[in-house]
Amino acid sequence: MKNRTRSSSPKSRVAQSAALPGAERLSARERLLAAAQELFYEEGINTVGIDRVIERAGVAKASLYDCFGSKEELIRSYLAARQETREARMRAELAKFKSPRERLLGVFDVMAKLLAESNYRGCAFVRASAEIRTGSSVKTVCDEARAWLHSLFTGLAKEVGVAQPTRLAKQLVLLYDGASVSAQMDQNRGAAAAARAMAEVILEAAMAATVMTQGK
Amino acid sequence: MKNRTRSSSPKSRVAQSAALPGAERLSARERLLAAAQELFYEEGINTVGIDRVIERAGVAKASLYDCFGSKEELIRSYLAARQETREARMRAELAKFKSPRERLLGVFDVMAKLLAESNYRGCAFVRASAEIRTGSSVKTVCDEARAWLHSLFTGLAKEVGVAQPTRLAKQLVLLYDGASVSAQMDQNRGAAAAARAMAEVILEAAMAATVMTQGK
DNA sequence: TTATTTAAACAGACAGGTCAGTATGGCATT
């Protein structure tokens, strides 16, 4: 006579590493991560308690601590998963562009799609950094995300053949961060387009400087 | 026989509106705001509890609730005070520049000084926004700070006589935000200088476009 | 096939701590 909110057809279980194409029930771990994505990102990692996460996931509290061991580890897993999907999406979308120049500017086109989503709340790693207390192990995941962002732009800057690729990369990261903050704080939906336009100008200046230093 | 951590020479009190040049003791309200500045900004408004604030301020808990009524009001006062000092400092520093162009770029020079401070942790309002829960009255203070930032750059953009001042202002705000995030997340001390260099390029492009549209 | 083991996930209560906010009473200056 218990009123269960869970799906009423738990015919089979999905092993952690298995990935069956059928619409089978997700494992507790996967449901927890999905719930964490929504709640932690949209409301903050400190304001959302464990109880709300397990309620959203439809999972017992004991299962959470079996899977992750602590809230902090759940947060780290949430951020790590977010970074993985970010990398995969960027890789897939950038592959569509042909020229190095289009690929570099394409990062801001991808960003424009993200900002257009109604639940955009700014960069998850910047937000998390603002919430953690000093010495938290969560910072490591944030640092890795930042390193990836820099390496992404550095690689693209080298492809376009600019004289100082790390310098250009730092500038593009700055534009990327600025767009995310403007979108978050000012509901400025055109922030990515503005950043793209600026990136074009900056890139042109960097290319011009490259020709100068080459002497021809 | 009580071991007091407070100053041992509370000879006189400083009224709220008085500003005596002597090293007189500050009022409870002022000490609370000073403590809030340090703790809330450096460690976050959620991670720092009331008890730590009153301990740092050397103030009784009852005094805090006499002065502010709630933690949320203390947070709002902390942010409002921060915004006031930010405006005053910017006004004073920008007054030193002579030409409109120097004043506009001078914002990033002022910023460079801020980033150089060892305890810089990014924009207090962006950080606070990441911590508050939806519907908090703290957001109003953050919105006002954002509005000021936009009006600051819009005014400077009009002074330099560009064709689309609000467009340029949005771009400069984006650079400002990007520099603050880069400094916060990557310990990039040169972020303000990078933003200034980019602002120069963007400004030049905007001026060029202005001449074009003017037809001469 | 049937029985047994194994493991993941379930429900829910409880402990221990923290936090915001209140209440009481006392002290000092004006």
Added chain:
DNA sequence: AATGCCATACTGACCTGTCTGTTTAAATAA
């Protein structure tokens, strides 16, 4: 007498994490 401030105990809510015991389903053995 009034005001501003101090010290401290207390309440109730919330939050993380633990513990106990049960259910379910797949894997394995008889």
